[in-house]
Amino acid sequence: MPKPIRMGGRTWVAAWAVLCVAGLAATAGLRSAPAPDPQPARPVSAECREFIASVKTQLDEAEQEGGDGILAFSRGRVSTVDCADELRNLFRGER
Incomplete structure (x- = not known):
């Protein structure tokens, strides 16, 4: 059975930082997207x-x-x- 690859502390910190930056970039992209058009008013019977x-x-x-x-x-x-x-x-x- 192969031994699992051990990751150092720096690798975990780098992976965490990359995920945080990707999340912040995605959030900024979503906030800058234009809002969808509002639904037209439905006529009242x-x-x-x-x-x-x-x-x-x-x-x-x-x-x-x-x-x-x-x-x-x-x-x-x-x-x-x-x-x-x-x-x-x-x-x-x-x-």
Whole structure:
């Protein structure tokens, strides 16, 4: 069975330095690359616009009444249109 090749301390330090320099160069290259184009805005359906408007109305009414800060929303009907993204934007403050 052959004996493993022993590497000295200088060899390990040199290998580590080469890997660090390669990582720094790759990071610099990625940071200088242009950002991808943003996704175009997806049109909001009329049903979602109506639902978002009713949610805004209910929020404004609750704010005026000075309630305890807990609101519950229910659509009342099953819809095939998903308005989750628009609701997230509304509650994140992107009105």
